[in-house]
Amino acid sequence: MTWIVRDLWLIPALPAFAAGLSALARQRNRGFAASLAIGSMGLSFLLALCAFAHTLASSGHGEPAVKVFNFPWLQYGSEWLKLGWMLDPLTAVMLIMVTFVGLLIFIYSTGYMAHDENFTRFFCFLSLFAAAMLGVVIANSLLLLFMCWELVGLTSYLLIGFWYQKPAAAAAAKKAFITTRIGDLAFLIGIVWLYSQAGTLLFYDNGAGCLEHSTLMRLIVQTTCIGMAASTGIALLIFAGAVGKSGQVPLHVWLPDAMEGPTPVSALIHAATMVAAGVFLVARVYPLMSAHGGVNLAPSSTTALQVVTWIGAITAVFAALIAVAQDDIKRILAYSTVSQLGYMMMGLGVGGVAVGMFHLITHAFFKALLFLGAGSVIHGCHEEQDIRRMGGLKRFMPITFATYAAGMLALCGFPLFFSGFWSKDAILHAAQAWSISRVPFYLGSFGALLTAFYMTRQVYYVFFGESRLARHSHQSHSTDAEHHAHGVSDSPHESPAVMTMPLVILAAFAILLGVIGTPAWPWFDSFLKGEPATFNFAGFLESGILRVMLFSSIIVILGLGLGWWFYGRKPIVSAEEPDALERLQPQIFDLLRHKFYVDEFYQDTFIRWNGWLSHVSDWLDRWIWNGAVWAVSYFVLGLSWLARSADTYVVNPGFDEGCRTVTAGGKLLARLQNGRTQNYLRLVGVAFAILVAFLIWSGVQ
């Protein structure tokens, strides 16, 4: 056990410490809070690098190298509840990703939030979030993971509602919190069930952990109500938690609304890290998911994984469809995030951990890049978020445009040179090779087409054509101060270097990250599996890889072309003119713009039922329980009245009599007390004389 494994807890502890300190800090000293947060994040990044290097050194032979450090946490009855953290390739990769992206986004935020008066609070929350997320990543116990998971949810709530004076933000925060709670409830039930079955919540406890062979065997053989294995039930419950956290259908509704929060938050939490936590969770418990009794069927076809796959595929297409018709720059990205998460889930389902995680990592980078770019755009256009009011920004903010384009191409998966291409391609290939059905493959391809399409649409709207930026007053929220701060210069402007620099870095990664996962050199895959990576071009030639690559490239090009056909051919002149698609298919477009009316549906069903229930319980409370309480209270009042009368007419007179006697005695004695000091002294003298006399007298005889 090397120091890095033993002291892995430092990685989350540092940001937590920073959060605590900046919580104590006064609202004024911003520099303190920012430098604290960034410094702690940087340190965590260095530590994460150490951890990564350590795993890199210890991997490369056979099974993935899992190092764990467990400690007893609290005792109840006879047994100890143990917590712990672990270090394996998955953890290491996630650590690198979270700390690095987080660091960049922190730096970016110093520029973006520069004029917010709650700067300090913002960084306190951010650090807290980073701590919780890292905790999720390193947790070796489902319990510890759940704690940090909830903490993540809390910080997400706080940060979405950061501009709580905006009613929309407050509502969105509540929505996000409650929606994710639904998933988390299932998650908790799953945990409890797992504990009752397996007797431990540690993932790896050299043989005794719940993800290790013996336990899994025990879980498989037990069957529950409808004939499915306990492992499947638990896996599905846990997956429900993942669904809630990473916005899969049907719990996706909160994620787009969460864009009410500051853009860095959207980038960090709702694109790069937290929403990926669900995927990470599934990848973490993958052994449980893929546990199956029979030997004959492939690991990727257990019931749990089938569910994962279908949900992922449906989400991918569903969200992509919605994204086509959105106008808010951030909402488009949000829906694309949802659909990409769907991709990851699908990848996990069909292709195993490596496929899904690879897309997670690449997506984290380019989606963070896109969000930060969007933030820069919004910043530049003075809080304008409607893409119809932008346009022609290519001239004003070249750096942003370049980086944004890179991110967009990566997201679309433009062939060969962009990371997105390789990750998505891996998923598609796995889907195509899936043994159960081909439908996910088609869905995924369609999703890819849509992705390319709506990203093109967005880019054309935002960066090309004439500037349609409204000259009148902008929608104003808490950053009014900002306008006054850097005087109202209405023409859009490039953002400061502190914001563009992270963009550039992220763009570089968005492009280059692909090389670690090409079929020719599947380093990432083998790193997670713990095998030495080999380099051979034969990777391209094996079954159907080239075909899939070709196919997806064609799809992407097609999507880009369609986007150009609809939006690029003739530039959009005015903000009010209807969308090209809208002109073509009004009803469908309307349906898409209203997100398939999912929100309304929930509004009319669950929330209304909930209202009725609350009414009923309110009535019960008011009339049944309340009545009982009143009865008891009157009874008590009667008793107390009895007691009081007894007191007044029986006890008091006796005491009064006693007091009168005492007073009389006091008066008698008080006569001795005539305030003349010398009398007192004389009394002392007399007493002394008597005393001595008595002593002598007693001594004489």
Add this chain to the structure above:
Amino acid sequence: MTPLTSCLLLSALLFAIGLAGALMRRNAILVLIGIELMLNAANLNFIAFWRYGPNPEALTGMMFAIFSIGVAAAEAAVGLALIISLYRHTKTTNIDEVNSMRG
């Protein structure tokens, strides 16, 4: 009559004089002086018993005298401060007139 006895007699005399002053004078300051005299008488006793007592090398009596001198100093300071503030309130130091504590 042995020196110890004479010492004790002297101290008894001092004590009596002090007590007389404390009891019979009407000026508060003189009462205080009387008390000081009584304390001194006590000191004399300590010294006498140290000098003629069974084991003088223990120095107990002397120590006791030292401490009681300290106590006497403190007592004098506080007492005089009291008298001064008393005088400031009721423009007199005649303790016959100061009997507002009558019960």
Add this chain to the structure above:
Amino acid sequence: MGETADQFFVTLQHWLVGHAPASLQPILSSLLSVVAILGVFALLFAITTVLERKGLGRIQNRYGPNRVGPFGFLQPIADGIKSLTKEDIVPHAADKVVHFLAPVVLVLAAFSLYAVLPLGRNMVLANLDAGVLFFFAVSSVMELTIFMAGWSSRNKYSLLGAMRAIAQMISYEVPLILASVTVIMAAGSLSTVAIVEKQAGYTGILPHWFVFTPWGFAGFVLFMIAATAESNRSPFDLPEGESEIIAGYYTEYSGFKFALFFLGEYLGMFAISGLGITLFLGGWAAPFSFLAWVPSYLWFFAKLLGMIVVFIWVRGTLPRLRMDQLMNFAWKFMLPMALLNLVTVAVWHFLPQGVLRWIVCGLMVVVPYVLLGRGLTRGWKLEKRVYRFAE
């Protein structure tokens, strides 16, 4: 030869006493020393008066007394005769007895101070075990006599002067005693003789005087300031500030009583200087080892004369303090310094020999000095006075 010269007076006393019957010898010997002390210090008083008057005269750009005798050195005799022959006026309302007792008791007390001062090797009247304590006890009696003088001559200036004097003396007695306690701690004894012997050694040619240590130096300065205040000399001469209250508590004294007061004042000054010499300046010890052959009492008196000159110089130089300045100085500067000095001497005692303890103790003296000085002079505007109409 040096030995005999050194012990000359001692041997002389023994020889003289040798003639008397054995029963009377102790009384006789002490009587002899008392007489000697009376003579010597009365003479010193006479010399000092004329020295002071001439010195002040020089400082103030005038000749002092220069008529009687060579350079006016017989002036004291003239003054003595004058004061003896003057009429002794006692105010009608005065409290005769106390008025008479005050100067007598003062002079008696002042003389009895010398009982514990070692004037030379083996030249001390009473080698008390608690000599320093005796000194302070007796000097506290002098305060009472001053009060008697001020109160008994029913005169508001006298009373004011007495009050001032007592307040000032009590305030400065505290730092005085604390400053000497440092030496007592270091020497481990209250006996003046023992203290002097502690300082009698030499390293190389340099003596082991306490003044040559950080705490000793600080203590010495504190002691001398307090001593100036104790003996009511300028700049602490508020009690007899002519310009404010005519002559303080001896306004109503005239003739020989006045002379006695004068004598008492000066004797007190000599005595306290002598104590300072004993405690800090090594008493009768020679300043350098190669000068040890000079008789010890000569060294003592040389040091005493030096101190007297310093007193005169200070008197001629410094202006008089205001009452509040006096008290602030006593309680806000001297007292804390003295207390810290006690700590310093303890540290000095427990640190090992070497440079370290010099550095530490030096810091412990200098830092409080600076800080307290800051605190004391806050809000002062110290600047060069411009006399617009003079010169």
Add this chain to the structure above:
Amino acid sequence: MLFTIFAILTVAGAAAAMSLRNLVHSVLALTVAFAGLAAVYLHLGAQFIGLAQILVYVGAVAILIVFAILLTRDAGATSQSILSSSWIGNGTVVLVIFGILAWAIHHSATSQRVVLPQPEASMQQIGNALMLRFALPLEIIGVLLTVALIGAVTIAMREKKETR
């Protein structure tokens, strides 16, 4: 011989202090008594106590009392009698007490004890005793004195409403 002189001095001073009409005179007499007592101490071989007696009582307490007297000078003090109203009863009490004490001293066993040789109490011994065996009482007396000092100052300080 010496003892008798000192004793007479002391008693005379004390008596004068208690009986003189003029307060200042009585304080001076008191100092005489204190001095005599100090002499008695010295004669008994308690050098330290004797000197401390002079230092504390003559040097401090007497001065303190003098200050108090000068600060509280009531006009009609000289006119009325110096004895308190109930002096007869008190005087009898005093006499009784003295009688009892004298009687007790005379008949106590102490009067038969043989005279021991002069014990010597050097400053070294006293210092050791104070610093080692009686260290705690010493600390306590120091605290007591400090408290008394502060208390006296606060008591005698003029209240705010009186300063105008």
